[in-house]
Amino acid sequence: MDHKRRRSRALALTVVIVLAGLLAATPAVADRDAASEVVWGACPKDVTAAAPDLDVQCGTVRVPLDYAEPDGARINLMVSRLASDKPKKRRGVLLLNPGGPGGSALTMPATLVDLGIPSKVLDSYDLIGMDTRGFGRSAPIDCKFTVGQDYIGNIPPYAVDDAAVLAQAKIAKDVADQCAANDVDGRMAHITTANTARDLDRIRAALGEKKASFFGLSYGSALGAAYASMFPDTTDRILIDSNLGDTALDPAGIRRYALGMEQTFPDFAKWAAARHSSYGLGRTAREVRQTYFTLAQRLDEKPAYGLDGRQFRSVAFGSLFGERRYGQLAQLWEGIKDEDQPAVERLAAKLQTPSPSAEGASYSNSWSVFLTVTCNDVKWPSDVQTYQKNVAADRHRYPLFGAAAANILPCAFWRFGQSEPQVPINDEGPSNILIMQNRRDPVTPLLGGELFREKFPNRSRLVSVDGSGHGVYVFGRNACALNVGTEWLADGVMPKKDVTCRHD
Numbered sequence: 001m002d003h004k005r006r007r008s009r010a011l012a013l014t015v016v017i018v019l020a021g022l023l024a025a026t027p028a029v030a031d032r033d034a035a036s037e038v039v040w041g042a043c044p045k046d047v048t049a050a051a052p053d054l055d056v057q058c059g060t061v062r063v064p065l066d067y068a069e070p071d072g073a074r075i076n077l078m079v080s081r082l083a084s085d086k087p088k089k090r091r092g093v094l095l096l097n098p099g100g101p102g103g104s105a106l107t108m109p110a111t112l113v114d115l116g117i118p119s120k121v122l123d124s125y126d127l128i129g130m131d132t133r134g135f136g137r138s139a140p141i142d143c144k145f146t147v148g149q150d151y152i153g154n155i156p157p158y159a160v161d162d163a164a165v166l167a168q169a170k171i172a173k174d175v176a177d178q179c180a181a182n183d184v185d186g187r188m189a190h191i192t193t194a195n196t197a198r199d200l201d202r203i204r205a206a207l208g209e210k211k212a213s214f215f216g217l218s219y220g221s222a223l224g225a226a227y228a229s230m231f232p233d234t235t236d237r238i239l240i241d242s243n244l245g246d247t248a249l250d251p252a253g254i255r256r257y258a259l260g261m262e263q264t265f266p267d268f269a270k271w272a273a274a275r276h277s278s279y280g281l282g283r284t285a286r287e288v289r290q291t292y293f294t295l296a297q298r299l300d301e302k303p304a305y306g307l308d309g310r311q312f313r314s315v316a317f318g319s320l321f322g323e324r325r326y327g328q329l330a331q332l333w334e335g336i337k338d339e340d341q342p343a344v345e346r347l348a349a350k351l352q353t354p355s356p357s358a359e360g361a362s363y364s365n366s367w368s369v370f371l372t373v374t375c376n377d378v379k380w381p382s383d384v385q386t387y388q389k390n391v392a393a394d395r396h397r398y399p400l401f402g403a404a405a406a407n408i409l410p411c412a413f414w415r416f417g418q419s420e421p422q423v424p425i426n427d428e429g430p431s432n433i434l435i436m437q438n439r440r441d442p443v444t445p446l447l448g449g450e451l452f453r454e455k456f457p458n459r460s461r462l463v464s465v466d467g468s469g470h471g472v473y474v475f476g477r478n479a480c481a482l483n484v485g486t487e488w489l490a491d492g493v494m495p496k497k498d499v500t501c502r503h504d
Contacts, residue, residue: 038206043080043106044137051110057081058106061206063133065190067198075139075187077199080129082109084122092209092236094125094489095200097132099218099242101193101249102369104136105129115474118482120490125213132223133199134191135369141187143179143371145364151175154370155317156254156407157310159395160300162388169384169408176413179371189416191372193248194423197226201234211236213489217471218242218444219249219373225425225433225452228459232429237489241436241472242444245451247423248377253448255390257317257405258398260445264320265289265400267440267468271326272333279330280337292316292400295336304336305344310404312336315351317401320442322469325351375411378422382412425455433460434488434495436472436481443470453498461495466503479504 042048043058058080065073084090096108109127131138145151150171159165179188200223204212213236216224221240226247228235244253269285282288300309307315319329328347335343381387387408394402433456437449446464453462463485465478472478473485480501487493 037208038079038081040081047080047106050107051082051113054082054110054113056109057083061199061203063199063202065139065187067195075133077133077139077203078106078131078137079203080106080109082113082122082127084124084126086123089120089123090126091124092126092211092213093128093204093207094121094213094215095128095130095203097130097214097216097220097223099216099220100135100366100370101132101196101219101223101373102135102366103219104131106131106136112474117474118486118490121486124490126207128203128207128212130203132196132369134187134372135365139187140365141191141368141372142182142365143175143368144182145178145367149174152311152314154367154374154409155257155314156404156409158296158313158401158404159391159407160309160403162392165388165391165408166384169387169412172408172410173413175371176375176410176415179368179410180415183416188372189376189419191369192376192419193223193226193373194230194377194420196223196373197230197423200227201231204234210234213237213239215239215473215489216241217475219244221435221444221448221452222247222249225456226423228429228433229423229426232426235430235432237492238433239436239473239485239489240433240452241475242441242470243435243437243448243452244444245448246455247425249374250378250422251380251390254409255394255402255405256445256447257443258394258400258402259447260440260442261317261320261401262398263445264440264442264468265292265316267323268320268326268329271323272330275330279334281330281333291333291337295333299336304339305341305348307336307344307348311348311352313401313404315348317404317442319351320469322471371410371414372416374409375414376416376418379418380409380411380414384408384412387412427456427458429459431459431461431494434485435460435462436465436485437462438465438467438469438472438476440468441470462498463495463501464498465501467501477504 038059040057040059060076060078062074062076064070065075096105098105098108106129108129134141211234214224221243224238224240228238269288272281272288273285276283281291296309296312299312319325332347390406391403394406435449435452437446439446449462465472465481467478472481478501
């Protein structure tokens with residue numbers, strides 16, 4: 001790359017009809033009310049630090065807090081831009097979302113450059129990142145999570161029995177109450193996927209574009225599906241990756257974490273078995289799988305070095321997101337097996353999701369947005385017995401992680417309820433949705449991509465990749481997938497039929 005904005009630093013991966021009249025009216029409202037342009041200026045220092053050699057600019061877009069009251073309270077959304085420097089090749093804007101909900105895309109343009117996104121995509125689009133409503137610098141919400149409370153994040157903890165589900169229910173209720181108590185300005189009820197999709201169209205209009213393209217991963221797939229469904233006439237080229245299979249992260253979507261781990265774990269097991277003489281975790285994939293159960297049970301019975309069975313399983317789940325994490329996971333297991341306290345403490349601290357500080361850190365905001373969007377989008381079962389039944393069923397069906405993924409979340413006790421129905425899938429519109437999916441993904445298994453293909457039979461094509469981990473286009477390494485995705489975004493070539501990409 002010969003342009004200053006494309007200099008690559010070290011490759012690093014930073015790692016989701018009742019109101020149909022309102023939805024249909026939204027595009028016109030967005031075009032009328034949004035500012036005619038965004039005033040671009042310097043980005044905050046942390047955003048600039050992520051891309052010191054790129055000309056990334058930032059600005060704000062003002063949107064209604066409640067779209068049902070467009071003349072009411074407003075909030076500011078921060079957006080970032082890495083502009084195309086080829087006016088004759090520029091097609092428009094590519095809106096970005098890395099997932100979550102509760103993940104920032106302000107630095108995503110820089111991340112994509114670092115990962116080697118093809119120049120023809122950079123030439124074709126201004127890459128537009130953003131903090132979605134409620135997160136970061138876009139009217140943030142905060143449940144005020146702290147280190148001292150017994151809440152280890154939004155991935156449900158493993159439940160060894162019914163009593164563990166009941167104990168987690170108390171923690172979940174306390175968290176729901178805590179979030180409600182910290183909703184001091186009434187924002188939380190309006191942090192939804194539907195409103196974020198409306199925000200995307202406001203941003204499009206504020207940028208002076210008749211249409212906008214979109215690239216989103218993980219929860220970003222749900223947002224992209226909602227965006228394409230609500231605004232078929234103002235969306236251009238859509239690429240959704242590592243897919244939830246619906247326009248919200250619902251209980252079924254979280255329970256699919258267990259399916260994803262069962263399908264992806266064999267890749268790690270084969271990797272570890274091939275390195276048995278180094279780590280001693282088992283000579284075959286079956287033996288490595290048994291090592292997982294043996295260590296998990298040991299830590300269930302007697303936690304060691306600050307690590308218990310539920311944390312052990314959660315770390316294993318998170319370490320399947322990409323092969324680059326396999327070595328540290330194997331080291332951790334080796335340390336537990338050999339009772340190497342310094343190694344276990346060091347690796348556990350590195351592999352576990354960081355906790356918020358006592359003063360409140362970015363993870364507190366991120367966890368808060370995840371819960372608020374997830375709990376607001378759909379109605380969750382409120383009786384503990386439902387979760388106990390699901391945990392028992394999934395513990396048997398998916399032994400690795402089923403009793404975690406089916407466990408109870410604060411959504412069961414959420415105070416805000418649904419402000420509107422979940423965004424319905426709309427297959428009436430242009431054939432402009434490319435679905436990309438690894439066949440083995442721990443958090444969004446292949447089934448999610450297949451579900452979207454079924455729900456968008458006329459508007460989509462599915463690209464399934466014989467690959468492992470979370471993230472396909474640019475974030476993965478498959479040449480076939482990269483080429484198909486680039487041909488779609490840069491050249492507008494939609495595959496005539498579904499594509500299967502072989503492992504390479």
